[in-house]
Amino acid sequence: MCGIVGYIGQRNAIPLVINGLKKLEYRGYDSAGISFVDNDLETFKTKGKVKDLEKILKSHKKSSPNVAIAHTRWATHGIPSDTNSHPHISNSGRLALIHNGIIENYSSLKKLLTNNGFTFKSETDSEVLVNLIEHLQTSLNLKIGKAVQVALSKVVGAYAICVIDKTRPFEMIVAKLGSPLAVGIGSDEFFVGSDASPFVEFTNRSVYLEDNEVAIINILKKSLKLFSINDGTELTPKVQELDYSLEQIEKGGYDYFMLKEIYEQPRAIHDTIRGRLIINEQKIKLSGIDENLEKFKNAERIIIVACGTSWHAGLVAEYIFEDLCRIPTEVEYASEFRYRNPVINKNDLIISISQSGETADTLAAVKMAKQKGAFIFGICNVVGSSIAREVHSGAFTHAGPEIGVASTKAFTTQIALLAIIGLRISQIKKSLNDKIFKNLLNSLNNITTLSKEVLKLDNIILKIAKKYHNAPNFLFLGRGYNFPTALEGALKLKEISYIHAEGYPAAEMKHGPIALVDKNMPVVVVATKKGFYEKVVSNIQEIKSREGKIIAIVTKGDTDVKKLSDDFIEIPECEELLVPILASIPLQLLAYHIALLRGCNVDQPRNLAKSVTVE
Ligand code: AGP
Numbered sequence: 001m002c003g004i005v006g007y008i009g010q011r012n013a014i015p016l017v018i019n020g021l022k023k024l025e026y027r028g029y030d031s032a033g034i035s036f037v038d039n040d041l042e043t044f045k046t047k048g049k050v051k052d053l054e055k056i057l058k059s060h061k062k063s064s065p066n067v068a069i070a071h072t073r074w075a076t077h078g079i080p081s082d083t084n085s086h087p088h089i090s091n092s093g094r095l096a097l098i099h100n101g102i103i104e105n106y107s108s109l110k111k112l113l114t115n116n117g118f119t120f121k122s123e124t125d126s127e128v129l130v131n132l133i134e135h136l137q138t139s140l141n142l143k144i145g146k147a148v149q150v151a152l153s154k155v156v157g158a159y160a161i162c163v164i165d166k167t168r169p170f171e172m173i174v175a176k177l178g179s180p181l182a183v184g185i186g187s188d189e190f191f192v193g194s195d196a197s198p199f200v201e202f203t204n205r206s207v208y209l210e211d212n213e214v215a216i217i218n219i220l221k222k223s224l225k226l227f228s229i230n231d232g233t234e235l236t237p238k239v240q241e242l243d244y245s246l247e248q249i250e251k252g253g254y255d256y257f258m259l260k261e262i263y264e265q266p267r268a269i270h271d272t273i274r275g276r277l278i279i280n281e282q283k284i285k286l287s288g289i290d291e292n293l294e295k296f297k298n299a300e301r302i303i304i305v306a307c308g309t310s311w312h313a314g315l316v317a318e319y320i321f322e323d324l325c326r327i328p329t330e331v332e333y334a335s336e337f338r339y340r341n342p343v344i345n346k347n348d349l350i351i352s353i354s355q356s357g358e359t360a361d362t363l364a365a366v367k368m369a370k371q372k373g374a375f376i377f378g379i380c381n382v383v384g385s386s387i388a389r390e391v392h393s394g395a396f397t398h399a400g401p402e403i404g405v406a407s408t409k410a411f412t413t414q415i416a417l418l419a420i421i422g423l424r425i426s427q428i429k430k431s432l433n434d435k436i437f438k439n440l441l442n443s444l445n446n447i448t449t450l451s452k453e454v455l456k457l458d459n460i461i462l463k464i465a466k467k468y469h470n471a472p473n474f475l476f477l478g479r480g481y482n483f484p485t486a487l488e489g490a491l492k493l494k495e496i497s498y499i500h501a502e503g504y505p506a507a508e509m510k511h512g513p514i515a516l517v518d519k520n521m522p523v524v525v526v527a528t529k530k531g532f533y534e535k536v537v538s539n540i541q542e543i544k545s546r547e548g549k550i551i552a553i554v555t556k557g558d559t560d561v562k563k564l565s566d567d568f569i570e571i572p573e574c575e576e577l578l579v580p581i582l583a584s585i586p587l588q589l590l591a592y593h594i595a596l597l598r599g600c601n602v603d604q605p606r607n608l609a610k611s612v613t614v615e
Helices: 014-025 050-058 106-115 125-139 144-152 246-249 257-263 266-271 294-296 308-325 360-371 385-391 409-429 434-444 447-455 458-468 481-496 504-512 531-546 561-565 578-597
Strands: 003-008 033-038 040-047 067-073 096-103 159-164 172-175 182-185 190-195 205-208 213-218 224-227 239-241 301-306 329-333 348-354 376-379 391-394 473-478 498-505 522-529 549-555 567-571
Touching: 003 014, 003 159, 003 172, 014 033, 014 050, 014 190, 033 050, 033 096, 033 213, 033 481, 040 050, 050 294, 050 447, 067 096, 067 159, 067 246, 096 125, 106 125, 106 458, 125 144, 125 159, 125 239, 144 172, 144 213, 144 224, 172 190, 213 481, 213 578, 224 360, 266 409, 266 447, 294 409, 301 308, 301 360, 308 329, 308 348, 308 409, 308 481, 308 578, 348 504, 360 376, 360 385, 360 391, 376 409, 391 409, 409 434, 409 458, 434 447, 434 578, 447 567, 447 578, 458 549, 458 567, 458 578, 473 481, 473 504, 473 531, 481 498, 481 522, 504 531, 522 578, 531 549, 531 561, 549 578
Parallel strands: 301 329, 301 348, 348 376, 376 391, 473 498, 473 522, 522 549, 549 567
Antiparallel strands: 003 067, 003 190, 033 040, 033 067, 096 159, 159 172, 172 213, 182 190, 182 205, 205 239, 213 224
């Protein structure tokens, strides 16, 4: 996610906001910038790191302005570049704005502004917003605070913004919907941050804006006035005394980034679906596909290339694409595919999946396939990453930076996006009847709510973790869509707790692995109602008869499997192709708790890197 910092007060604002950006670097970013008012509005911004911004500032004449805003960008619209970096300046040069979030209706707003003579330098939605504010300010003769409130009442999407007007350098305007924003209140100064980390060393008094609120900070009056964006009514700000440490703030109050990212999954899935599922029109919008329709219409085979957790997401996609689109699909380890001299035909569609967009094996596989003439569609979480720039087209998961080495929200957002892609291709191929299409579309639209329900099971999962955290081995079993889920559960456990864990198709046990089962073997079985339920029940009975311990993921209200299980976790019912999203969350939490109980470092497990940029 982007980082927002602001300062208005009696001190030199520049070092304070630069220091504030450094406190937000943990959020992950690709560019940085600053604007301040020192007689005129000055702006410096660059692709790269905060230290690169500092170098640029050093070469600039010494300034000590009392008001400044600064930003670290995590690209969502437009690749990382100096031009796309924030702050964005309005056409007249009067306003500077920094933004964290996504303006969904920015295209229609951009058309309206263009018709009113506005021009744009960047590809970003944020530049549209700052010019909308200027347009309303001038056309309706509004002060900056009112202009921001009216502009945001016309915006659809999520935002945390900070705006300054060079003609009113004693004011700073902040507003929030969906993305976090905090104001720090000093004795004669105010701070702004995406969280409190930029200012917690200066003050512990803070106002956290709620959704649909805009605040006007006036340093002359030393006031913060709060208003509703919807109707402009004045509200009473709630000042709270923070007692977080800096480290706790970076982790959003969670003990580890991995736990924070597990709990971010409802928001991450929502952001990935947002703007792509048009529920009231029962349709899907995916520009990466819509701009390459022929490739998808003529696709006779899909080859998925990925590694690790992303490879598991690819296995789920194999079931989705063959089920919904009736296209033969193969899933390849990128590290094998790149060296195998594979046969790639004209109408093959290659899909690469990578959270980081920097995995060396996946990047090499993409380059090799491209050289062989294939069309490559990339699924990535990092805008501007090497793979995102290498592919012909693609779609981003909007999971936000994933800091924990163990992928969690990356996996569930990949599944959500792959389901959207599968539904879109089924429309192009006319391979799915309308009723099933609509049912799946609505189920997907509801998955965010269901994922919140699953997170409430955390304490139950902790109890199970306490029972089994000393087991030397684990087996994870599933069938159909839940076979990749079992693999993912095994990977989560082994990579952060160092317990040997293997995932298998449940029916495969009788071909050898069942020899491993005895009273010391916990076997996690994904045994939800949809997905060969009866067959999984008989697999469970085979394990029980060899004294294996059963930990079952079941559909809420299940009776049969619960009777056979030593422990069970009930998740809400959903369409089969979406079970991997709901079933993987308890497996992530199980691995997390077991690893902690074993004294492991869940965020940086031994021997592993977040992005494997080497062979
Ligand atoms: C999964 O938890 C690991 N972090 C690892 O397997 C990861 O999925 C793999 O290295 C692929 O990374 P990518 O998605 O960034 O390409």
